[in-house]
Amino acid sequence: MTDDDRQRIDGIAEKNCWTVTPSSEFHGGQRPDGNEVVAYERFSTQILAEWTPQGGVASVVKNPHNRDEVRIQGAEGLLDLQTWLQERL
Structure with a gap:
C-alpha cells in the first residue's frame, strides 16, 4: 500500500458521494505512532x-458502536x- 493507493481510495470515496474527513479529531485524529484515523461518512453509514x-x-471499522459493526x-x-x-x- 502506498500514498498513491490512499489517494485512490479517497478518490473512490468522493466519487461515490462519501464525505472524507482526514485526521478526524472526533475519532482519534493522529495517533502517537503516526497512524491517522480517516472517517468516511455517507448518510447513516x-x-x-x-x-x-x-x-x-x-484497521477498518464499519458502523462503529452499532449492532452491525464490522x-x-x-x-x-x-x-x-x-x-x-x-x-x-
Missing part, C-alpha cells in the same frame, strides 16, 4: 480507516474498505 505513515491500513485488522481490511465505498446508494 460510517467507516473509520486507520492509515499507517507508510500508506497501509492498520471490524477488520490489518491489510485485508483494504479490500473491504474499497468494496464498501463502491456500494450503490
